[in-house]
Structures are given as C-alpha cells and as structure tokens.
Amino acid sequence: MSLDRAAREKLVRALAESMIGHADELTSLDQAIGDGDHGLNMKRGFEAVLATLPGLADKSLPEMLKAIGMTLVMKVGGASGPLVGTFFMELGKALPEQPVRADLVTATEKAINAVKARGRSEAGQKTLLDVLVPVQIVLAGGGDARAIAAEAAQAADRTTPMLAIRGRASFLGERSIGHMDPGSRSASLLIGAAVAILE
Amino acid sequence: MSNSNSANVGIVIVSHSPKIAEGAADMVRQMVGNAVPLAWTGGDIDGGLGTNVAGILEAIESAWSPAGVVILVDLGGAETNSEMAVEMLPEDRRARVVICNAPVVEGAVIAATESSGGSLLAAVKRSAEEFYA
Numbered sequence: 001m002s003l004d005r006a007a008r009e010k011l012v013r014a015l016a017e018s019m020i021g022h023a024d025e026l027t028s029l030d031q032a033i034g035d036g037d038h039g040l041n042m043k044r045g046f047e048a049v050l051a052t053l054p055g056l057a058d059k060s061l062p063e064m065l066k067a068i069g070m071t072l073v074m075k076v077g078g079a080s081g082p083l084v085g086t087f088f089m090e091l092g093k094a095l096p097e098q099p100v101r102a103d104l105v106t107a108t109e110k111a112i113n114a115v116k117a118r119g120r121s122e123a124g125q126k127t128l129l130d131v132l133v134p135v136q137i138v139l140a141g142g143g144d145a146r147a148i149a150a151e152a153a154q155a156a157d158r159t160t161p162m163l164a165i166r167g168r169a170s171f172l173g174e175r176s177i178g179h180m181d182p183g184s185r186s187a188s189l190l191i192g193a194a195v196a197i198l199e
Numbered sequence: 200m201s202n203s204n205s206a207n208v209g210i211v212i213v214s215h216s217p218k219i220a221e222g223a224a225d226m227v228r229q230m231v232g233n234a235v236p237l238a239w240t241g242g243d244i245d246g247g248l249g250t251n252v253a254g255i256l257e258a259i260e261s262a263w264s265p266a267g268v269v270i271l272v273d274l275g276g277a278e279t280n281s282e283m284a285v286e287m288l289p290e291d292r293r294a295r296v297v298i299c300n301a302p303v304v305e306g307a308v309i310a311a312t313e314s315s316g317g318s319l320l321a322a323v324k325r326s327a328e329e330f331y332a
Contacts, residue, residue: 038251044245072281074252077243079276081252082283118279168275 002039003100003198008064009057011197015068016046018193019186029182033169037078038182045076045084061099065092079167080183083119083128084190090114105140112136125165126176128183131155135191145199149192158189208323209262209312211270212307213255213277215248217241223271223304227311234315238262250277255284259296267320268328269296271307283285295320301327 005009019026019042027039031143049056056064069088073081094107097147116122123133131152138151157180164176166185210227214220220241227237227305238258243249257268262268270285272278285296297320299306306327313326 035248037243037247040247041243041249044243073276075244075250077245077247077276077280081276082279085283118282136330 003061006080007197008059008061012053012056012064012193014051014067014197015190016050018189019035019043019046022186022189026182026186029180029185032179033164033172033176034182035078035168038080038186039074041078041080042084042186045072045081048072048075049133060097062092062095062097067091067092079119080128080186083115083183084186086114086118087111087132088118101139105136108132108136108139115150119166121166122151124162125167126159126162126181126184127167128181130159131161131184131187131191145195149195150193152188152191154165156184159184200259204275205233205235206264206266206267207235208308208310208320209238209264209268210311210314211255211258211268211272212239212241212303213250213258213281214239214241214273214303215250215277217246219273219303221311223307225332226304227307230308231311231315235311236264236268236310250280252280252284252287255281256287259284259288259292263292266293266314267297269310269314269320269324270298271296271301271303271310271327272294273303275306297324299324299327302331305331324326 023043026037030036030038049068056067065088068087072084088113091107094110096103121127121129123129133149134155135152136146159181161177164170166198169176212220212223217281222237224237224239238261240254240258244251259268270281272281281298309330310327311325
C-alpha cells in the first residue's frame, strides 16, 4: 500500500468529514446514554486536524498518523480524545512508511492493545473496542475493503443490545441496553471512511 | 489557578466543570491556606463542560513540587485525560505525579491536609483514598 501526498490528504479529509458530517447523529446517540458531547467533541478534534493541513499531508504516513493522534488527544476533550488519539498515535508508531497488509495487521493489533490499556477495557463492554476488535480480526483474516466496512457497521449495530460496563453509559446500568454505543458508531464511521480511500 | 512556594506535595483538581474545580480549590485553601501548591482546571478547550490535556499539564506545572503532585479527578474523561497528561510529562517528573481514586472535593481537602503536614506523596494519596474507602 503506497499513499502519496494527495492520497494522504484525501484520507485526512475523508476521516474529518465522517466525523463533522455525523456530529449531530453522534451527539444524539450520546444524549441517549452519555453526556451528549461526543459529536461535538469529535467534530472539534477533526476540525483541529483539518486546520493542520496542508502541512499534515507533507509528513510521512507514520508521522501524519502520530500528528493526527496528538491533535485529537489535545483537542477532543472527552475520554474519546485520549482513546481515539492513542489509536492513531500507536498506529503511527507501529507502521512503516510503505506498509503492506501484514504491517497493518500487526500495527492495528498494537494500537488496539494501547486503547485497551488506556481505557482499562476489553471488547464486550460497549465501547469502541467492540468495533475495533472484530474489524481487526476481519483485517487479519484477509477480508477486503468491503468486508471490513461491513463488519465495522455491523459491529457498531451489535453494541445496541449490550450492557455498558465502561464509560458514562455504565452509570445507566440496564438502561444502557437498546442504544448504540456512540464511540462504536464513530469508530465505524472512521473505519468506513478510511477503507473507502484505501481500497 | 493559584500557587505557593511550598515544598509540600502539590494538589491538582480536575473537574469537567471549572466552577467545581475552582470551588474545590477554594475549600482546600480555606483548610490549608498557602501551605501546599495548588492548581485547578476544568472545561474543554471551548469552555464547555469537559476536561483537556493541555489544561491538566498547565495545572501540574503550576502546582509542581519536588515532593510530587496528586491529582483529584471527577468522572471518566477527567481521569483518562489526566493519565494522558501524566504520560506526556518529562520522564523525571512522571513517577512523581499520581492520580487519586477518591471523590474530587473531599479527596482534595483530605490530600491537602495530609500534604500540609509534610507527608510524602504515597501517604498523601493514601489518605485521600482511604478516608472514603
């Protein structure tokens, strides 16, 4: 996989658009079972990322990912800043400049482990890990872009009947059941936007 | 934000609400005066409810003491952002900053009281965590 400068900029813009364009939806998901700031937080974070273009896309892919992660950590605000930011930063640390599929598989595994450590969480607790983990398994199993995007969307849907164990939604106990996890939805949107560019 | 020149363990208060953070800091000052370095931070970067890493880093810097700093946090994001901030500190400072598992207001007052007597970092953290355990 080789991403030239134009492709890197396109990737950044697609990621940002997926959050900015869905800010209201993410906020209403978060109003149901959280503090209602997820859409606004992710929008703020990715607007800050966009503001670092065009210089951001001049960087190599690993450096660009690290820079995106740091911007998200500093600007998003909620717990999703450190969680999503850590994912991007660790991906950047683990990927070579011209990654092949095997590099993506190992790098995403490392990045997911870092998110688990940051949130002291595992899959099954109604968090973004419930999207990241199954999508990584499809990636590792050789799934194509369409299969990855489909798994991301389905995995987010599968959080709806889950009981929240981590995050603000866990305060609601069983009332968290029946609503999609906002962090899973944003993760699935980001993955969908990324694979549409990378396929 | 306010500070003292004390060598006692510093206290940092992190709340989603700047009003809560500032109010908790007022309560600490009422109890211990200027005997401990103290700083508070709250709100996201646009001034809404939330926490942000840059604000937490500034507060740690402001309440810095060679004896270390304890951080009191309210809800999830305050803790996650505080952990992120601690990891971003220079290595020689990182081990001297700890996050307390204690209620933010009560924990801050108890930790500050313990610190004002010259206790070490671990004892300050323990006092806040054990009081409400």
